[in-house]
Amino acid sequence: MNLASSNSISAQPGRTIRFRIKRCDGPGKPSYWQAFSVSPEAGANVLSCLQQIAANPVTADGQRTTPVVWDAGCLEEVCGACTMVINGKARQSCSCLVDQYAPNDGDEITLEPMSKFPVVRDLWVDRSRMFHNLKRVKAWVPIDGTYNLGAGPRESHEQQERRYALSTCMTCGCCLEACPQFLPEANANKWDTSFVGAQVLGQAHLFNLHQTGEQLASDRLDVLMGQGGVSDCGNSQNCVKVCPKHIPLTESIAALGRAVAVHSVKRWFTSK
Amino acid sequence: MAQQRVIVVGGGLAGLAATIRLAESGIGVDLFSMVPVKRSHSVCAQGGINACNEVARQQGYSEYEHFDETIYGGDFLADQPPVLEMANFAPKIIDLLDRMGVPFNRTNEGFRDLRLFGGSLFKRTHFAGATTGQQLIYALDEQARRWEAEGRVAKYEFWEFLWPVIEDGRCVGIVAQDMRTMQIRAFRADAVVMATGGCGLVYGKSTNSVICTGAAAARCFQAGVWYGNPEMIQVHPTAIPGADKLRLMSESARGEGGRVWVPRKKGESRRPKDIPEAERYYFLEERYPKYGNIVPRDIATREIFQICVSEGMGVDGENQVYLDLSHKDPEYLTRKLGGILEIYEKFVGVDPRFEPMKIFPAVHYSMGGLWTRYERGSYQPASPLPGHKSGSRAPIGAEIGQGMQPGSPINMQTNIDGLYAFGEVNFAYHGANRLGANALLSCIFDGLFCGKSVENYVRDVVASKGQADQVPQGAYDRVVAQEEAKQKRLMDTVGRGEVAPEINPYQIHKELGTEMTAACTVVKSGPRLEQALKRVEELKERFARARLSDSAAWTNQSFSYARAVGDMLTIAEAIVKGSAVRKESRGAHYRTDFPERDDAHFMKTTVAKFDPASAQVSVELVGVDASLVQPRKRDYTGKSAGGSVEKKAAASPAAV
Structure with a gap:
């Protein structure tokens, strides 16, 4: 927390700022740029400015256009929906304060859809690949059923804290956008052989840490041992730098790297 | 015979819990959500989830006291038997979530930690960091994904619910729209569970997510589902x-x-x-x-x-x-x-x-919602007991089935057969005011406990009346045609000239939010409500002339938004009318012209009904089942006098 970042001190009231937005009308359509002038209200963030644009979609040079499309949910940086590339960096737009990004009259903010996922329209991308990968690594605890069978396993405070940190992953995709090895794959058939990325590695690690979840550890490691698995990580460590929830993703990658090594030796000896 | 299928609309805690329960019983589930279910509004809940637990029990707490607190906190407006069942069932829910791997905070010995929360003197709130809702929904999301991987659950994410298909008084499916391709189509189902949450956006800005427009509930309401206690809106x-x-x-x-x-x-x-x-x-x-x-x-x-x-x-x-x-x-x-x-x-x-x-x-939670039924359980005292003295011995144990009959097909079923309402979208558990950390509980309780009711309905009732695949296609085609016409009417306004503020859906919504916040939240009065009703009428008239600015046949977000504005206006009318009819003050509902609670006239549910012919909302009063515990004055000021800050905070009933 830093007093210097206080908006009430630095931002110029009554200013007009510009949004340069990379737009696209739909899959397979060309991208194009449009600029919009916005007079941000007090405390505005990128989403509230997009709401203004949607209510009156006129470009900076006075052309009527269609409202910009974007994805949003909680607006509290906990659902992950509103992730986009802002001034070149992926982050949630709800917590992106305009007073900090564009404090002066005439300042410009650039918005682009994430580049690693197919665009649905404008700033809205299709992240179903992330959910598909969760299925592949069986990112769940294999409980016997929902009937009453008493409490779950006891757990130390430290273990709970480790799991909680991993479990705050909101599937936003920032780590994948920043990763040099995670490639956009328009063809869903390539998803299973292309690098899975930090998001799903963190989740695989999370469930391997749970006493019951561990029962599927072998299945998870089988997936992560193959092509596109943990060994495809290039160790740029970008993921951990951009994660909005400060999840220690590189620790998960290291832990899984070790587990996969042991697992593959075991597999070799038992030739399963 | 084709496999029996149930549609669940909404993938928050209530919808996911229902999905898991139904999938487990062998029934196929089609799960519809406007967002990937993991991003549902349940993620926003911070504080925790209430349940009696071993430590509190040994200190004198009980499921019965949890029940009593909930009824008292709700100012005696909730029907009592379902609340008793929920409190008795609560500890099983915590155990299940624990088994699913929710990282509940831990004590030194590795047990689940507990915190003190509004409306209780006992620590009975389980929590996972400062994002309990997020952690709970992730656990349920993971289990639903497991069933999806096994082919028992099909997800329809980025699909918007448009209308229930009701044939011969029975719900046999829905019509929905793909938010990307804009395709409108019908889906057959032997039962439909609405789990679509609250309606905070009726107030413009609230603590709710952008998807919490209440439109899905409003559409059911307009299709004939009753709406209970619309005026009960919690403000934080x-x-x-x-x-x-x-x-x-x-x-x-x-x-x-x-x-x-x-x-x-x-x-x-x-x-x-x-x-x-x-x-x-x-x-x-x-x-x-x-x-x-x-x-x-x-x-x-x-x-x-x-x-x-x-x-x-x-x-x-x-x-x-x-x-x-x-x-x-x-x-x-x-x-x-x-x-x-x-x-x-x-x-x-x-x-x-x-x-x-x-x-x-800020507007935070809707205690009111779609009106639902239940079958009373085995606990039926000769006369209601006096209020429970905190920490004293409970009059009954916590066996399941004392409040509601487990598995009864009518539990949390609306007035339409086969159409259920689970979680915040129903009106059942929180009366006139919700206690903090009871919301997560009621959502999951509905999904798990009443999920069994849906299963039984599908198995027994449908077996006698026939499966949804026997219903004539015309029943579905009619609703599709209705929705296509609605879309055409709005889309045809694009390019018809300037979108003046008066007929701009964004502006209409903004003005609705301002008016509802001013007239219908914290302080209400007869004359102001009358004014608000006129204002809603005016906005409805303007909405009928509304003009859109995007004619795209692909991912047309502003069209979907505009359509929801129309539905929000309907819910707003029900909220205002419910507020006007309730000439008393109770829980979250405060009238300056009637500042006292009036049990003789208003310990009753306001039931709003929509007349399709006149498009008008009417409200009537229906008695509350208060057969378990006697009403008493709700007063949080006395006990905590001179107590610690923590205790006083604990005694104030509201949600975090």
């Missing part, structure tokens, strides 16, 4: 006003010494730090010398509202007051309140350790 006293939404600021900021004030001079332009002590109006401390800033939430809410809306003394002429911690030691604040102060700094860009926060009450 301290939220952070934002340009896009209102984010919660925890009550602990006041508990740790935060002072609420406004400048004495209207139109004050000096910075708060430059305003001398004598020119600050600490209105809570002056008006409530005994409790000061830690008056119960409903009082705090009402006073802040009065200062801004009625007295026009809000900071910078806006609806906001200062919540000031800047007189406290910054180190102390970081240690005690670090997490919540970071939220303020993240979204406002101001460090509250050095500058007063600006806060205002």
